[in-house]
Amino acid sequence: MRREFKEYNYDWMIWSIIDNASKTHDGTDKEYRNLLSFAPHFKDVLDAIIRQGEPGILLLKALSAYIKDMFTAHEMGKKIALISYCFPPALLYAFDVVPLGLEVMTTLGSFIWKRGIWDYLDYCCEVGFTETSCTAQRGALGAYLAGLAVRPDFILCSTPGVCDTNANSFSFASAYLDIPFYQLNYPPTLTDERAIKYQREDFRHMIAFIEEQTGNKLDIDRLREVVEETAKQDELVCEIQDLQRLVPNPTPGIFALFVFGAKFALGGTKVCTKLLEAMLKRVKENAAKAVAGTSSGKERARGFCCYIEHFTTDLRFWTWMDKNSISYLGSGLDLFWQEGASYAKGRESEGYSVDTTNLDTMIDSLAVQAARMPMVKQIRGPYDRPGMWLDDVVGASKIFKADFVAYFGTMGCRNTWGMIKLLAKDTEKLGIPTVIMYSDSWDDRVASWGSITDRLDEFLTVRRIYK
Ligand code: SF4
Structure with a gap:
């Protein structure tokens, strides 16, 4: 070094x-x-x-x-x-x-x-x-x-x-x-x-x-406090993601990053609840005006990432989507499977709910939640088994009305890289245009940002996804 x-x-x-x-x-x-x-x-x-x-x-x-x-x-x-x-x-x-x-x-x-x-x-x-x-x-x-x-x-x-x-x-x-x-x-x-x-x-x-x-x-009162806060946060995320189904989508694309960032770092804290409340307020204001959450207020396309996004300098992924008036619908990192999530409807057994009755139920609630965290739920088994990656991607894409799905990754992400071509074939068969971006989300030496946007732009143009 x-x-x-x-x-x-x-x-x-x-x-x-x-x-x-x-x-x-x-x-x-x-x-x-x-x-x-x-x-x-x-x-x-x-x-x-x-x-x-x-x-x-x-x-x-x-x-x-x-x-x-x-x-x-x-x-x-x-x-x-x-x-x-x-x-x-x-x-x-x-x-x-x-x-x-x-x-x-x-x-x-x-x-x-x-x-x-x-x-x-x-x-x-x-x-x-x-x-x-x-x-x-x-x-x-x-x-x-x-x-x-x-x-x-x-x-x-x-x-x-x-x-x-x-x-x-x-x-x-x-x-x-x-x-x-x-x-x-x-x-x-x-x-x-x-x-x-x-x-x-x-x-x-x-x-x-x-x-x-x-x-x-483990202190039961302290545990109850964080578990109750988690339940409030789950409801807020459900509401934000429900509104995201509207056309145009009133949720700013960068809120997808805010949602999983808040859950991964601050889940269960009061400050996380406050943040999600402020986000929901903003989304509701856009919805009332019937504008998209993009800076232009317009929506040329709706995109979902089947696993993760791209996180190098200046959050260029989000800026690029926003500049092109693409409503960004989030990624696999935004799927937590809490009770009431729109994508969990009809698949309740795959989700979790929060029960604060006693110490045991609270521990169970956290254990079930942990087993449904992004990646832990959908990448654990064969990609096309019920409740696994394909089901989750197709379900979320349909619920959020995605015009396209994008994948970012390399063979460093062995599980997803090993399955992505099969998954993309399946999603394409179901009518969801899917682009595979060979790139590392934290290391631009693998594929430059310029080459990524060239390929994304070509895909969106050739497949006539831009409205
Ligand atoms: S290698 Fe594992 S932790 Fe890293 S992005 Fe892929 S699935 Fe997630």
Whole structure:
């Protein structure tokens, strides 16, 4: 890793940028506009978020507090758990443990810095981790392996059985840094008795592990608080996604990022509820005016990503969609399968509900929720089995009235890359135009942003998707 990257800690650098960004709109709008011209290279991403008004400002302030909690946790007497994005953090907030979302930290670095996160990505390989692994973990992981960020106290991994490359990152981190590790394993099925029983027991063993690591028993009142907050958040997301079915879609495309970002980092907290309420208010205002959530207020096409989006510098994916007046409908990362979700209608057994009756029901609610997190639900088994990837993509595309579906990925994402051509054949047969973008969502060295937009534009034009 180059020397200049070792001068400051990764988490501190990300925090200082986001903290400053979160204060840019504390004055008047005129002051903010003037200030933008002095902002370094990340002014585009800053404006993409701030121009959403209250939700954008709330998101930046919440992220600033979230990251500061990480590197001040030990001073505050708190423990830190390194987790994957597909682990609901509410349980950790109930323990007063700081959830350190590895992919959240990778993504923040990736969209803030023009120089990208290449040095951190490559550092993992310098110390022996495979280059053909998922960059979602490998980005921030490089900083943690190099000691350029706070040291987590324990690791919770929720991907064995679902994504081997993800699970390997966490087990490598545990071995390399000598940090205690618990892995939730997922069977390839979801709704049968054996799978349900296994997941519940495994989740309880994990709680025992957290109790051992923290020296604290799970507090029922604190758990109730976060579980109730989770239920409110689930309802708000349902309402936002319900309104997204309107034509034109009144939801700003970047709200898809806000939804999963908030759920992955802040799920179960009051600030997450406040953020989602502000987003819903904004969507309802657009719906009342019958305008699309794009900057132009118009809708030339509606797009859905069958798995993840593209997260490099300046959130260019969202800006590009917005500039082309494409209503962005979200991705697999926005499908949480809570009760009441429009895409879960008729498939209730695949979803989950929140039950706060007693300690057991609350733990079960979180266990079932964890088993339905994005990726954990749909990539765990064969892509075309009931309730798996194909079903979820087709269901969401139809419900959200998508004109096209896009896939971003490489063979680093082994499970999805191995299935995507078959999935695309099936979706095409069902009349959903589907484009496969060979590109890495966190590393532009694989395919440049220019080549991505050329291909996307060609696809939308040749397939006559633009209205
Ligand atoms: S499924 Fe793909 S993108 Fe998701 S964690 Fe695994 S390798 Fe990364």
